[in-house]
Amino acid sequence: MRMFARSLAAAVILAASASAALSARTDLVLGVVLEPPHLDPTAGAAAAIDEIVYANIFEGLTRIGPNGDVVPALAESWEISEDGKIYTFKLREGVKYHDGTSFDAEDVKFSIERAMGKDSTNAQKVLFSGIQTVEVVDPTTVKVTLQQPQGSFLYNMAWGDAVIVAPESADGNKEKPIGTGPFKFGNWAKGSSVTITRNPEYWGEPARLEKAEFRFIPDAAAAVAALLSGDVQAFPNLQAGDALPQIEADPRFKVVIGATEGETILAMNNGKEPFNNLKVRQAISHAVNRDEVILGATNSHGVPIGSHFSPANSAYVDLTGTYPYDPEKAKALLAEAGYPDGFSATLKLPPPPYARLGGEIIASELREVGINLEIIPMEWAQWLEQVFTNKEFDLTIISHTEPNDINIYARDDYYFSYRNPRFNEIMTKLDATVEPEKRKELYGQAQRIIAEDAVNVFLFQLPKIGVWDAKLEGMWENMPIQANDLTKVRWVD
Amino acid sequence: MTAYLLRRLAIAVATLFVASLVVFSVLEILPGDPARLMLGLNASPDALAALRTEMGLDRPLAARYLDWLGGMITGDFGRSLTYSSPVIDLVKERLAVSFPLALIALTLSTIIAIPVGVFAAARRGKAADTVAMGLAQVGVAVPNFWFALLLVYVFAVSLRLVPAGGFPGWGDSWASHWQALRALILPAISLALPQAAILARVTRSATVEVLGEDYIRTARAKGLPYRRVLWRHALRNAMIPVLTIMGLQFAFLLAGTIIIENVFYLPGLGRLIFQAISQRDLIVVEGVVMLLVASVILINLVVDICYTIVDPRLRGGR
Numbered sequence: 162m163r164m165f166a167r168s169l170a171a172a173v174i175l176a177a178s179a180s181a182a183l184s185a186r187t188d189l190v191l192g193v194v195l196e197p198p199h200l201d202p203t204a205g206a207a208a209a210i211d212e213i214v215y216a217n218i219f220e221g222l223t224r225i226g227p228n229g230d231v232v233p234a235l236a237e238s239w240e241i242s243e244d245g246k247i248y249t250f251k252l253r254e255g256v257k258y259h260d261g262t263s264f265d266a267e268d269v270k271f272s273i274e275r276a277m278g279k280d281s282t283n284a285q286k287v288l289f290s291g292i293q294t295v296e297v298v299d300p301t302t303v304k305v306t307l308q309q310p311q312g313s314f315l316y317n318m319a320w321g322d323a324v325i326v327a328p329e330s331a332d333g334n335k336e337k338p339i340g341t342g343p344f345k346f347g348n349w350a351k352g353s354s355v356t357i358t359r360n361p362e363y364w365g366e367p368a369r370l371e372k373a374e375f376r377f378i379p380d381a382a383a384a385v386a387a388l389l390s391g392d393v394q395a396f397p398n399l400q401a402g403d404a405l406p407q408i409e410a411d412p413r414f415k416v417v418i419g420a421t422e423g424e425t426i427l428a429m430n431n432g433k434e435p436f437n438n439l440k441v442r443q444a445i446s447h448a449v450n451r452d453e454v455i456l457g458a459t460n461s462h463g464v465p466i467g468s469h470f471s472p473a474n475s476a477y478v479d480l481t482g483t484y485p486y487d488p489e490k491a492k493a494l495l496a497e498a499g500y501p502d503g504f505s506a507t508l509k510l511p512p513p514p515y516a517r518l519g520g521e522i523i524a525s526e527l528r529e530v531g532i533n534l535e536i537i538p539m540e541w542a543q544w545l546e547q548v549f550t551n552k553e554f555d556l557t558i559i560s561h562t563e564p565n566d567i568n569i570y571a572r573d574d575y576y577f578s579y580r581n582p583r584f585n586e587i588m589t590k591l592d593a594t595v596e597p598e599k600r601k602e603l604y605g606q607a608q609r610i611i612a613e614d615a616v617n618v619f620l621f622q623l624p625k626i627g628v629w630d631a632k633l634e635g636m637w638e639n640m641p642i643q644a645n646d647l648t649k650v651r652w653v654d
Numbered sequence: 655m656t657a658y659l660l661r662r663l664a665i666a667v668a669t670l671f672v673a674s675l676v677v678f679s680v681l682e683i684l685p686g687d688p689a690r691l692m693l694g695l696n697a698s699p700d701a702l703a704a705l706r707t708e709m710g711l712d713r714p715l716a717a718r719y720l721d722w723l724g725g726m727i728t729g730d731f732g733r734s735l736t737y738s739s740p741v742i743d744l745v746k747e748r749l750a751v752s753f754p755l756a757l758i759a760l761t762l763s764t765i766i767a768i769p770v771g772v773f774a775a776a777r778r779g780k781a782a783d784t785v786a787m788g789l790a791q792v793g794v795a796v797p798n799f800w801f802a803l804l805l806v807y808v809f810a811v812s813l814r815l816v817p818a819g820g821f822p823g824w825g826d827s828w829a830s831h832w833q834a835l836r837a838l839i840l841p842a843i844s845l846a847l848p849q850a851a852i853l854a855r856v857t858r859s860a861t862v863e864v865l866g867e868d869y870i871r872t873a874r875a876k877g878l879p880y881r882r883v884l885w886r887h888a889l890r891n892a893m894i895p896v897l898t899i900m901g902l903q904f905a906f907l908l909a910g911t912i913i914i915e916n917v918f919y920l921p922g923l924g925r926l927i928f929q930a931i932s933q934r935d936l937i938v939v940e941g942v943v944m945l946l947v948a949s950v951i952l953i954n955l956v957v958d959i960c961y962t963i964v965d966p967r968l969r970g971g972r
Binding site: 196198199204205206207279280281282283284285286287290335336350351352353354376377378379380382383386387389390391392540541542543545546547549550561563566569 | 686920
């Protein structure tokens with residue numbers, strides 16, 4: 162009898178451990194390059210914030226899906242008035258914040274008015290500038306009235322900067338974010354990692370992972386070592402460099418090259434001699450060999466662009482042939498513009514590898530047509546102040562990572578100082594257009610104007626090199642918005 | 655002794671004050687706007703202005719300096735501009751990594767360097783000396799990040815004995831203490847070896863010099879065994895330069911380990927300063943640099959006291 166009891170106990174233990182081994186893993190460690198300054202997406206532009214909290218901890222009225230389209234989130238559905246000015250959102254019922262307080266229409270009004278307010282430190286305040294009033298109709302209905310029709314309104318409300326927060330917890334979100342998402346904030350070990358855990362009371366489909374840790378690894382070599390040793394199982398965007406072929410050959414990992422919203426450009430100071438001359442800008446565009454730059458700066462993973470628009474967008478027009486690589490023509494254009502012997506200029510480069518590597522190649526290409534560039538490497542703070550704020554630059558290389566941002570060419574005091582009333586007119590029209598086909602056509606016109614004006618040299622769409630464990634599923638392939646949405650991520654055997 | 659300590663203290667305070675002036679003005683001259691760094695390319699001017707007011711950056715320079723100085727005297731180092739937590743908390747968190755790491759690395763390097771240095775000195779000019787000092791030369795020449803990467807590939811990627819990097823925190827159980835310690839093994843070794851190489855060379859040359867002194871010959875003539883003369887008489891007298899170097903090394907290990915912290919992505923003081931500088935989180939940079947100045951002064955004081963222990967002649971004088 163005793164014997165029997167003992168073997169039974171052994172069998173139970175065996176069975177228990179066997180079933181534990183069979184059920185899939187529910188934890189994940191992701192590697193990200195930068196640590197966010199804080200965790201409130203409504204009070205900072207750092208992509209590192211959204212890369213942790215977007216869709217995981219915080220949700221907005223709408224959200225962006227893996228393919229870049231706008232889908233419902235906290236708003237179940239919406240109606241748009243005939244004149245396109247009034248949006249009536251029907252909110253989900255029974256939604257609770259992570260601290261137990263409930264979500265209703267008052268929170269929506271609070272969040273939007275907080276972002277629009279005088280003391281607002283929202284980095285994308287312009288997203289809310291078209292809103293006139295926000296009215297609470299009943300606890301699950303909100304009416305937003307715009308000053309004029311705005312075709313991009315639903316898209317704007319899907320940004321991380323437009324997430325819905327609660328008045329009770331909004332001020333503490335920087336340190337302890339409280340949202341409505343499928344994951345709750347766990348803890349933040351400053352300098353090393355942020356951990357989030359599954360929210361058991363989530364209103365929608367619950368997350369498959371029980372725990373996810375975002376580990377901050379700024380050094381590329383350290384990131385590769387962490388992946389190979391198994392310490393980190395997923396890098397949504399790995400700066401692998403030369404180590405990528407080795408990782409691709411390893412059956413333990415999946416390598417997925419996706420697209421981001423980062424239009425990488427050689428920006429020219431259109432407000433300054435000689436770049437205010439269209440012929441000079443055209444000459445520079447002809448002198449740059451895009452394929453060579455893409456090879457050198459991204460190991461050929463970047464997708465060439467001919468205007469400031471993502472190839473992943475359905476309104477994309479291929480304009481890469483507008484000013485093809487042609488050094489002879491570049492020289493001729495320079496001569497016509499009054500610079501037969503070329504000229505000298507500076508090229509100010511921010512820290513990312515795409516800028517530093519691309520800059521070397523572009524400098525040598527422009528030397529071929531007689532333009533001598535002095536390369537000035539800078540750190541971010543310096544770049545933001547000199548180039549972006551004070552416009553003290555000739556040329557620079559930068560990736561504009563905000564989604565759908567062709568409208569920056571309509572800002573008169575933007576750093577590259579481009580002014581074209583015809584373009585601004587199209588942007589105004591676009592804002593007032595809701596119908597998708599018409600919007601597409603207007604987007605096409607806008608892309609053509611800036612391509613033909615050779616405002617900047619449009620280089621490539623910044624690639625996203627995702628590397629993760631081959632048994633992991635549900636990671637985003639592309640990055641239509643800065644996010645690492647883990648809601649569908651799971652381990653399979 | 656008391657007068658001596660008081661004088662040292664007065665010098666320390668004056669040094670701190672001058673350092674505060676230099677640190678503050680250098681950082682103010684540095685281009686870059688912390689508000690712009692936080693809000694990025696699309697920020698509207700009024701949001702920027704609101705954030706600058708929130709950060710207190712719109713106030714005059716002199717007022718900000720005096721506030722900061724006054725705060726530090728009362729123990730308040732201010733609040734970080736980017737992380738919204740108090741500077742002192744950030745420093746405490748980082749010291750929980752940097753201090754043990756520096757201590758382990760210094761201990762390791764001392765354990766390796768002193769026997770090797772004394773051994774080489776005792777066999778001066780012989781093959782053993784040449785080999786030991788040749789190795790030390792290599793240790794000085796090899797960059798520590800390269801050595802660190804080598805260790806990672808051997809012990810973390812291939813053998814999987816230790817994690818490739820990161821720091822899990824000390825936790826509150828013995829198991830988590832051990833995990834934290836495990837994470838510090840490779841970084842401590844990669845920091846210790848180059849330091850040990852330098853220290854071994856210093857120990858050797860100091861011991862060689864002492865071995866030529868008259869009192870060593872006297873001790874030998876008295877009939878003391880060579881081993882005892884070497885360890886008791888020679889090493890003790892050679893300790894002054896060795897202690898000086900150890901003091902400098904400890905100060906370096908506390909905050910100068912940014913490269914190793916990057917290779918192992920450890921949340922140490924070096925990375926905090928680096929991050930703060932690139933984010934223009936001035937208040938953090940200022941606070942941390944001041945604390946480092948203070949700790950260097952303190953370490954030097956401790957070294958001075960150690961001198962008087964190894965050399966009793968220094969006790970009465972000055």
